[in-house]
Amino acid sequence: MPYLIPSYFLIIKESNLDDLRRDVSSDNPVSAYLKVGNVTYNINIAYRGSYTRKFRKRSFWIEFVNPNRCSGARIIHLNAEYRDPSLIRNKLSFDFFQDLGILSPNSQHINLIRNGSFKGVYLQLESVDDLFLKKRGLPSGAIYYAVNNNANFSLARDGKRKKSLLSGYRRVLGSKSDDDLLHELIYKINTTSLFDLPNKIPRYLNIEAFLRWLVGAVCTMNNDGFTHNYALYRNNETGLFEIIPWDYDATWGRKVDGGIMEHNYVSIKGKKANHLCNLLLQVPEFRKLYRNILEETLETKFTVEYLEHKVISLHQSLRPHIILDPYKKKAIDTFDEEPEFIFNFIRKRNSYLKKRLNKLD
Template identity: 65%
Template sequence: MSDSIPSYFLLIEDDDLDILRENLLYEETVPAKLRVENTTHQIEIGYRGSYTRKFRKRSYTIDFDEEDYFFGARKIHLNAEYRDPSLIRNKLSLDFFQDLGVLSPNTQHINFYRNGVLKGVYLQLESVDDLFLKNRNLPFGPIYYAENNDANFALTRDDKPKKSRLSGYYQACGTPSDDDLLREFITNINTTPPSEFTEKILQYLDINKFFSWQVGAVCTMNNDGFTHNYSLYRNSETCLFEILPWDYDATWGRKVSGGIMDHTYVPIGGKPGNKLCYLLLEVPEYRKIYREKLEEILETKFMVNYMEDKVLTLHELIRPHLLLDPYKKNKIDIFDKEPDVIFQFIRMRNDFLKNQLKLLV
C-alpha cells in the first residue's frame, strides 16, 4: 500500500466497542488508544453525526488526554464520508473556503484501522475551538456550533417561535456572558428597524468576511450550510462575529443522500431560511459588496481551470487506498467518474450564477 496518506490504528476493547454500538444514538464515549506513527495516545472515542450513525461505515470524534495533545489539538473528527462517492467533497470545500480567505478547518485523508482491521479511508477534520484559534495566532473568543436548523438567525423556524434566541447553537468555548452577546446579536438582527439596520449590523458582524463565506456556500451549493453546518466566532479584538464552514460533504453537485443535486437548487442569495443573508442583501450597498465578491470568484476561482488540479490531485491521492476500503472498493467505477461530475457541476453552476447576477443589481 502507498504511504501517501497516514494510517491511524485504533485499539479498543470489545466490551467498550459494544457500549458504543448499544448506545448508537447517544453521545457516549469510551476509553481507547490511538497509535499514529510511533506514538500511542490515550483517548476517548465516540460516534459523531446524526443520521450517519446508522451507516455501515460510521464517523468518530476522538478526544485526547489534556497532557497528550495531538498536533496541537485536544479533539479531532474522523468522517467516513460514506454517502459521497468521491470522498473528497468535504475537503475540497473547506480548502476552497481557505482560498477565499475564510477561516476553515484543516483536513486530511487517512487510513483507519480498528484492532488491526482496515476500516477504510476517512477524512480527519480539525476541531474548531480555542486551540484552533491559538494555532492561527487569533484572539481568543467564544465559538458556537450551529447544530440544527434553529440556527437561522431568526426568532422563528417554520413560522413557529423558537424556544430561545440561542436555539440551534452549542457553545464550544466561551463563558455564560458570551451567550448574552450572541443573544444580543440575534435580537438586533430581528428587531432593528430597516432605517437603522445598515449601521447597526456593523457593530456585530464582520461584513466582508461574512460575504466571503456566503460566496463559498453559494458556489459549492451546500443547502444545509445556511441554517446549520457552520460555526460562529466572536473576535475579542474586533468584537465582531465571523462565520466558518463545517461539514461540507453534500456539495459540488451531490445531495446529502449522494444523489445528484440540480445546479440551480440554491439561489444566488443563499437559502431563503437564513434571515441574516436575506436582510443584508436587502441593503443596496451590502448587496453591491456581495455581488462584486461573487463576480470576482466566478471569474478566478470557481472555475474548472482553477479547480481541476485540486480535484485530480485529491482523487489520485486516495484512489489506491479506496481499492482496499471494505465499504468502497466495489464502487470504484463510480469513484472514477466523480471528477467529471464535479467539473460539470462547476461549469453549470458558474453559468447559472453569472446569469443570476442581475438579481443583485
Template identity: 65%
Template sequence: MSNAIPSYYLSIEENFLNLLRRNLVTDQSVPANLQIAEIDHKIQIAYRGAYTRKFRKRSYVIDFEDIKNSLGVRKIHLNAEYKDPSLFRNKLSLDFFQDIGVHAPESQHIALYRNNNFKGVYLQLESVDDLFLKKRALPPGPIYYATNNDANFSIERDGKRKRNLLSGLLQANGSPSDDQHLLNLILIINTTSPHRFPDVISNYLNIEQYLKWLAGAVCTMNNDGFNHNYSLYRDSNTGLFEILPWDYDATWGRKISGGIMDYKYVPIEGKQGNKLTALLLEVPKFRKMYKERLEEILETKFTVEHIENKVLTLHKLLRPHILLDPYVNSNIDIFDYEPEMIFQFVHHRNNYLKMHLNDL
C-alpha cells in the first residue's frame, strides 16, 4: 500500500451547491463534474445518510452519467466517517467480512477536493447493485437496502403492527415482481410453526451465509447493524436470500456518536429485535452451526494478530491526510490512539465471546 491516497476533484457550480444545502434532508441531486486521475466524469451528486447530513463534514452519493467510466461503476458513496476518530472502522469491518467469506462492498480512502478546496479524507464505498454482482460472478437477482429498524424481519416493530411488511426495505436492483419473493420470506418467518420452520426457512434463506454474517456483526459489535444497515440479495439460481453488511463505522468499540462502547454491550446472539436471528438460534442445529462458525472466526480472523498489520497500515496511510483535513485535524491525538484502542477491544471482545460460546 502506497503512502498516498487517490485525489478526487469535484467541480460544482455555486448555485447547485446552495440548492443541495437548501434541501439538506432530501435526496435532491445536482449536476457536477468529478475528475479522477485526470479523467473528467459527468455526475449527479447528492447528500447521503440520515442524521449525518447535519454534520459539518457531510457524506455524498454520486451517480455517473456513463457507466463506462474509469471506475467501471454506476454509483459510489463517499462517506465522511465524521464520528469515527479513526476514519477506517468501516473499511476494517467490510474487509473483515470478506475475510470470513461474506460478500461485502469494496472500499478505499480518497482525498476530496471541492472547487479546488480540500474537503478532507473520505471513504469510497462500492454500491451494492447489479454491477456488484457481475464483478463477483454472482447470478443476477434483486437487491434491497435495509434503511431503518422496520427491516427487522417481523410484522411488528416495538409491539405495533407495520402497515407495510416491506417497510424499511428499499429495492436497489430488480423489478416490482421481485417484491413478492421478499414478502414470502417475511411471511414464512412470521407464520411458520416452530416444528416446520427449520425445513421451510432453508428453502428461502442461505442459512450458512446468514450465520457467517451474524458472527461478523457480533464480533465487530455493530449495535446498529442487526435490524438495518444491511442489504439483501436473492440469488436467482438458488432462489435463496443472502445478507450483506453495509455502513459499519460504529464498530470496533465505538458508538455511532463516536463514544466508547463497552465490549460486552452486544450479546453473543446479537442485538435483540431481529426476529429471523432469534428464530434461527432457537433451532438446535442452526445454533450449533453458528457456534462452530463463530468459534472458528474467534480463533483465526477476529484476533489482534490477524488485524494488527491492517490497522497499522491504514493508520500510517491516513495520518498525513488527517493532519490536513479541516474537519478532524484537531483530533490527531485521538487518531493516534485509535490502533491501540481497537487492539484492546478485539482482545477483550474475543475473550468475552469465547467465555459465552457454551451459552449457545
C-alpha cells in the first residue's frame, strides 16, 4: 500500500502570525483554522520544541477546538524535522518501537500549506494523552513527559542532589496522588539493594517493556533519549509504569545537529546517566532477558533486510514533496543519499552490538 502524503491547509490572520513570531519561546497559542480533508477546524496553534524554535522552519503544537477531534485526536504535533536530512528518522524509530511491542506514538508525514503558500513537509505526531490510551484499548492512568535530563531515575544529576525526585517530569494526565506513586518508584529504585531489586521493582515497573524500550533506544542509538525524550504511563489496572519513546529524530547515525554520529557512540548497555538502566543490567536475570530480546532483534528486526522496504518506501514517497519544500529542496542531493547512509549505519551498528553481546553474560 503506497504511503500517501496528505495536505493540511492552515489559515491564520497575519496579526496572529505576528504574535507567534514576536516571542518564539512563548507557549501561548493563537487562534487559526486548519482544513484537513473536507473539514475545517477551529484550532489553537503555538510553536513547540526547545532549541528548534530558532530554526527557519519551526514545529507546531495544534489543539482542535471546533470540532474538538480530528481522526480521534484532540492535540497533534507537527514536527519540522529541520535537522534530519532524511525527514524519516522519527517515523522510522516509532514504527520500529511498535514492531518491538512498545507503546509508541503514531506518525504521518503531511504537506503544510499556510495561507496558500507551501511551507514544506512536516511529520504529524500523535499526542501521548488520554486519547492515546483510548485508541489502544488501554486502562486509564497517569502520564508524565520527561522534559529534561533530571528525568534520570536518580536522586542526583551531575553529582548534585535534586531538589525533588519528580524534577524533570511534567504530568499531563492524572492527579497529585499519581505524583506520590512516581515519587515512590524513583525512591525504591534508589534505596533498594541489588539483592532485593528483582523482587521489589517489578511491583512498580513493567520490566520486559522497559527492557524492550532499552533495546529500541540502543539499536536506533538515541543518545539524547535516555534521560529525557520519553513519557511514563502508569497502567491503573496493573499498577505498573511503562515507558514510551518520544522525539527520535537524532537517530540512525545522525546527531541532533544533523551531523554524523559514529555507530559505536552509545554502549550496548545504553547510558549510565539513566540510573534505572544501569541498575537493571546489574541484575543477572534482567540482564539475561535484555540480552535475549536484543539478540533476537539483531537477527530479525534491526537488519537492512527487514527495514529496507520501509526506508525506501518512505524516501520515494517523500521525494516529490521534498523537491518543493522551500527549506529542503536545496539539499535534495543529501536527501537522496540518506537511505544508503541509514543502511550503512544499521550494518555497522548491528555488527558492533553482536560483537558485544558477551558483555551481557
